[in-house]
Amino acid sequence: MEILIIIAFIIVAVVLLLIELFVVPGISWAGISALACIVYANIYAFTHLGALGGFITMAVSAITCIGSLVLFMRSKTLERLALKKDITSKVNKQAEESVKIGDRGLTTTRLALIGYADIEGKIVEVKSMDGFLSEKTPIVVNRIDEGTILVEKQK
Structure with missing residues (x-):
């Protein structure tokens, strides 16, 4: 036993x-x-x-x-x-192609570094360079880097 x-x-x-x-x-x-x-x-x-x-x-x-x-x-x-699937998706570059540096817009959500903004009539995902921004804050596109639209508060 x-x-x-x-x-x-x-x-x-x-x-x-x-x-x-x-x-x-x-x-x-x-x-x-x-x-x-x-x-x-x-x-x-x-x-x-x-x-x-x-x-x-x-x-x-x-x-x-x-x-x-x-x-x-x-x-x-x-x-x-084991996981065998390869990631074949790509970053959506439509927003990058339709938005230019210097375009102005308004945040539609609070930018806790990343959020959404209405730039020239298009709702796109943006990243704040100035830290946290409240909703409906006027912004300007500062830079576009690998599909990420970087914005700052309009002065």
Whole structure:
């Protein structure tokens, strides 16, 4: 019966270890639980099976954890879980092409650095160079950089 309990804890620890490494990012409940299961299985082995049983359990648990990690990494499971889609979308440059440096407008939303403005009758996303700007603040286009329209408060 003791051996079945030890085997169960080692299997649970291996499953939790794989979840920790490949599913849940960072140190989480899965990693802590896996460590607790391995430690408990070894302590249980030392107390119920003696020193020889404890050392055999330590060796088996280490080989099982490392072996399952290697087998999982070599299997096709990671390829099925991996994200393979490339990002093919591009920045919308219509606003950049329709707005020119020096154009004047009015903010339609609060610019908490980024927001929307009505420039020459077109609602476009803009970025403030003057920090936070309130809604309905007069602005002027200062610069256009890689699809981002940079504005400042009109003086």
